[in-house]
Amino acid sequence: MNGVHDMGGMHGHGPVAPEDEKHEPLWHAPWEARMLGITRSMTYPKGFNIDRFRHIRELMPPHLYLARSYYDHWYAVCVAALLNGGLATKEEIKSGHAAAGSAKRNDAARADQVWTSQKTQGIFTREVATPPQFATGQRVRARNINPTGHTRLPRYVRGKVGVVQIHHGGHVFPDTNAHVQGEAPQHLYTVAFSMRELWGADASARDETCVDLWESYLEPA
Amino acid sequence: MSQHSHAHDHDLAHHHDIHSELPPDPALRVKALESLLTEKGLVDPAAIDAWIEVYESKIGPRNGAKVVAKAWVDPAYKQRLLSDGTKAIGELDFLGRQGQHIVAVENTPDVHNLVVCTLCSCYPLSVLGLPPAWYKSAPYRSRAVIDPRGVLKEFGLELPEHVKIRVWDSTAEVRYLVLPARPAGTEGMSEERLAALVTRDSMIGVGKVSAR
Numbered sequence: 001m002n003g004v005h006d007m008g009g010m011h012g013h014g015p016v017a018p019e020d021e022k023h024e025p026l027w028h029a030p031w032e033a034r035m036l037g038i039t040r041s042m043t044y045p046k047g048f049n050i051d052r053f054r055h056i057r058e059l060m061p062p063h064l065y066l067a068r069s070y071y072d073h074w075y076a077v078c079v080a081a082l083l084n085g086g087l088a089t090k091e092e093i094k095s096g097h098a099a100a101g102s103a104k105r106n107d108a109a110r111a112d113q114v115w116t117s118q119k120t121q122g123i124f125t126r127e128v129a130t131p132p133q134f135a136t137g138q139r140v141r142a143r144n145i146n147p148t149g150h151t152r153l154p155r156y157v158r159g160k161v162g163v164v165q166i167h168h169g170g171h172v173f174p175d176t177n178a179h180v181q182g183e184a185p186q187h188l189y190t191v192a193f194s195m196r197e198l199w200g201a202d203a204s205a206r207d208e209t210c211v212d213l214w215e216s217y218l219e220p221a
Numbered sequence: 222m223s224q225h226s227h228a229h230d231h232d233l234a235h236h237h238d239i240h241s242e243l244p245p246d247p248a249l250r251v252k253a254l255e256s257l258l259t260e261k262g263l264v265d266p267a268a269i270d271a272w273i274e275v276y277e278s279k280i281g282p283r284n285g286a287k288v289v290a291k292a293w294v295d296p297a298y299k300q301r302l303l304s305d306g307t308k309a310i311g312e313l314d315f316l317g318r319q320g321q322h323i324v325a326v327e328n329t330p331d332v333h334n335l336v337v338c339t340l341c342s343c344y345p346l347s348v349l350g351l352p353p354a355w356y357k358s359a360p361y362r363s364r365a366v367i368d369p370r371g372v373l374k375e376f377g378l379e380l381p382e383h384v385k386i387r388v389w390d391s392t393a394e395v396r397y398l399v400l401p402a403r404p405a406g407t408e409g410m411s412e413e414r415l416a417a418l419v420t421r422d423s424m425i426g427v428g429k430v431s432a433r
Contacts, residue, residue, distance in 0.1 A: 005340055005341065006339070006340060007339050007340075007359055007362040007363040008339030008340075008362070008363065008366045008367070008390065009339075009363065009366060009367045010359075010363035010364075011363070013358075013359040013360040013363050013364070014360050015360060015375055016355050016358065016360045016361045016364070016372055016375045016376070017355065017360070017375070018353070018355040018375065018376055018422075018427070019353065019354065019355065021353065021420060021421050021422050024353055024354070026276065026277060026350075026351060028354065029247075029248060030248070031247055031248040031251040031252070033273045034251050034252070034255055034269060034273075035247075035251050036272060036273065036276065036351075037268070037269030037270065037271075037272040037273050038251070038254060038255060038258065038264055038269055040268075040269075040272040041264055041265065041268035041269055041271075041272055042258055042263055042264045043262075043263040043264070054340075054341055055230075055233075056233060057341065059230070059233055059234040059237060060237050061237055064237065064240060066359065068247075069247070069354075070342065070354070070357045071247070072247045075247060075250060075251055075254065076237060076240065078254065079236070079239060079254065080233060080236040080237055080239075082263075083236040083239070084232060084233050084236055087261075087263060088257060088258075088261065088263075090239055090242075092257055092261075093239060093243070093253070093254070093257065094239075094242060094243065094253075095253070095257075096252070096253025096254070096256045096257050097256065097257060097260060098257060098260040098261045102261065104260070104261060104262040105261065105262035105263060106262055107262070108258075108262055108263055108264050108265045108268065109264075109265065109268050110265055110267070110268055111265065111267040111268045111270065111271040112271075113268070114268055114271040114272055114275060115271075115275070115279075117318070118275055118279075118280070118317045118318055119316070119317050121318050122317070122318035122319060122320075122321045122394070123321045123322075124321070124322065124393075124394040125322065149230065152340060152392045152393060153392075154339055154340060154390065154392060156339075156366065156367075166324065168322070168393070168395055171393060171394060171395075172394070174393075179230065188393055188395070190324075190389075190395070192387070195367075198366070198367075199367055203367075204370070204386070206382075206383075206384075206385045206386075207369060207370075207385060207386040207387070207388070208385070208386075208387055208388070209366045209387075209388040209389075209390055210387060210388065210389050210390065211390045211392055212390075212391065212392045212393035212395055213392065213393075214393075
């Protein structure tokens, strides 16, 4: 979807204003740490996955997306996922208490499962039966498509020509996975675009941006 | 996408409407959420504590610094790191969530690498820990791909014109780790001392490593 999350190339957000890494705290408030822990360990609706998490975040109303801080986005995603999956009601979210007589589950992730989860989850490489359509060094064009659902094809590369730098093999396809329509893995490539191609004649002739793109985002150029 | 899932995801967007009925203070909302999930058996507070512990004491930029220092002192390791980052980082047991597929990119006198995620905030957590706030901010996400030299100046890094900047926009589950240049004056330093010099910022590409 062409949402406010797709920020590459936007103007007007101001300077970066980094904190010095020696002094930046890991959390800027205690609730951030709790929210991270909740997000990592809570029970999600069946079929939930990281692509769905990202898509729900993108569905935040733009004014909330821009105004709220990072872990507050996670709060919004978790709440929307719970409501959408029927795991909690609006009244329960508002009150912070389970409705009288509601069933209690006993299958929440336990503390002794955390490290195993950290080490073993998040592997997205998959076998793909078809041979790769593109080779490193080949010129490709990012397709000009505007899906209304989830996509990882940023607007700023659509219609632009680049060169394949790396073939990563098969990876889970976010555009289907985010909608719980299956992993439908595809070949994944890193494509390098010159700054001139992306931003026009005034841009650097030397610099480039590399973007990871799935095969169906690309066509030969 | 099917009509069914369109309708389903319309509901999903609709669920964000609840925010107008909730208190603005995130501390209150998150506390209420944890209480609710605990009562319903949807979360175990001890597991929340354990995840916080993971990021406070087990995973952080010291992991990445060890990878960098090893690459500086061991040419064979450096070669393995640049040809298959995932495998080489796996040798040090630093793979994990948000860092199971890693490509290491080397800064040289002619090329400077910079990592961003314009669509969300993807970051190599397993080697660098939690991302800094600025990395997740709109100014960094919007400008790193269109004005990397301007962004680097805000970090106090001005690169000569002849250096090619290569920005890596992490749009997939591949994570990028910058292998910064080893500073002059560190010849003969132990791997451990070198690792202590390596900054997080240098492994994102917004800083350089200095000898002191």
